[in-house]
Amino acid sequence: EAGVVQSPRYKIIEKKQPVAFWCNPISGHNTLYWYLQNLGQGPELLIRYENEEAVDDSQLPKDRFSAERLKGVDSTLKIQPAELGDSAVYLCASSLGRDRDVFFGQGTRLTVV
Amino acid sequence: QKEVEQDPGPLSVPEGAIVSLNCTYSNSAFQYFMWYRQYSRKGPELLMYTYSSGNKEDGRFTAQVDKSSKYISLFIRDSQPSDSATYLCAMSALGGQNFVFGPGTRLSVLP
Numbered sequence: 125e126a127g128v129v130q131s132p133r134y135k136i137i138e139k140k141q142p143v144a145f146w147c148n149p150i151s152g153h154n155t156l157y158w159y160l161q162n163l164g165q166g167p168e169l170l171i172r173y174e175n176e177e178a179v180d181d182s183q184l185p186k187d188r189f190s191a192e193r194l195k196g197v198d199s200t201l202k203i204q205p206a207e208l209g210d211s212a213v214y215l216c217a218s219s220l221g222r223d224r225d226v227f228f229g230q231g232t233r234l235t236v237v
Numbered sequence: 238q239k240e241v242e243q244d245p246g247p248l249s250v251p252e253g254a255i256v257s258l259n260c261t262y263s264n265s266a267f268q269y270f271m272w273y274r275q276y277s278r279k280g281p282e283l284l285m286y287t288y289s290s291g292n293k294e295d296g297r298f299t300a301q302v303d304k305s306s307k308y309i310s311l312f313i314r315d316s317q318p319s320d321s322a323t324y325l326c327a328m329s330a331l332g333g334q335n336f337v338f339g340p341g342t343r344l345s346v347l348p
Contacts, residue, residue: 128280164245164340164341165340165341166241166243166325166327166338166339166340166341167281167325167338168338169335169336172335180335215280215281217280225283225286226271226283226336227283228273228280228281228282229280230278230279230280231279231280233278
């Protein structure tokens, strides 16, 4: 069974440019997460979806970040405009539901120059 | 004080050694405790998942939770070079899914 798939794996953009990341969760997993991981740090939650609904987006910087999960499957995370401080690894994860094992994708490494 | 503390290492041990990795936390509401392994340039991989206090064993890995001390541990027996990775602890409150991660401990097992 395929795991959580993310693309692209790497992205280099100039500051003030927009960027988007895509995630395909494990089939049947109705909970989807986007995490941010800075170098030498643990992942930090940006947003959690239960099916199509964003149930926790309190840590998402809404002035520049947006996310969507159409039809409760794939999800896209967008940054517009990107800032130098946004350079990090963006991880997508999914699970069957509350209090179940959470599986991570390989992440998208963003470099803003 | 951060909600979850973890010694960042690096921790270097010889092959075959017993490794002890630890996390402390401040939120007494945490009930679910997890250990993840993360290889360089990869996503975290779930190793162990425990609920409340006690021990859980899976092969060479043993997870311990001491809620009274707000302290969790992961033991790796007969460590192998392939165990070289960053180990992240994560925890959440009962019924919640917003896991809080520690910063991770980088482990090197030397052949």
